[in-house]
């Protein structure tokens with residue numbers, strides 16, 4: 383069974399109760415997709431992190447607080463919230479390993495932003511800095527499964543092969559978004575106001591990230607398809623263990 387790493391927030395993180403719920407929903411989604419979730423805390427030392435990563439077949443970068451703007455060479459504005467330097471270090475390290483070693487990777491919300499930053503992109507530190515006109519930051523206080531806006535998926539993309547090209551509704555719990563998309567990434571879904579809602583890396587077997595939370599929309603066909611695609615890519619024979 384494919385082991386899927388799921389990055390986590392620190393226990394004392396801001397909004398930890400909401401983040402805990404989302405991690406549980408990711409674990410449920412991985413199990414339903416036929417995988418085995420393996421939690422990755424944000425504070426492992428380098429050796430323990432490498433050991434945990436080496437045992438994984440695939441990786442999910444989960445939602446959470448903001449990436450430290452220093453990671454994309456920007457000065458922090460007052461809108462930045464919930465920064466955890468340990469988590470940034472852990473996830474950027476994991477993302478770079480997964481990209482270099484071609485391990486399947488799915489980013490969710492912060493995970494999309496983290497992937498963009500790890501590859502050299504930049505973020506709007508708050509949606510008020512972006513040209514967005516739709517409400518994207520509906521959390522906290524509203525149900526995670528509220529459909530906030532539609533997304534349009536680029537044809538001839540990995541994402542389109544998984545979820546199709548018909549527009550569909552998504553939730554939206556982010557107050558940041560991609561500003562400059564990293565050169566190695568391709569934006570493959572957008573909200574009607576132009577906000578980047580998914581990115582993928584064409585030159586990688588499976589590196590995909592979405593700005594919405596599919597784990598909180600378990601009944602949506604697109605959500606199950608995303609997690610099944612990750613598990614299928616992670617279960618490929620190419621990564622079967624060597625026999626003695």
Ligand code: MN
Pocket residue numbers: 518531553554555556573577579593594
């Ligand atoms: Mn959105």
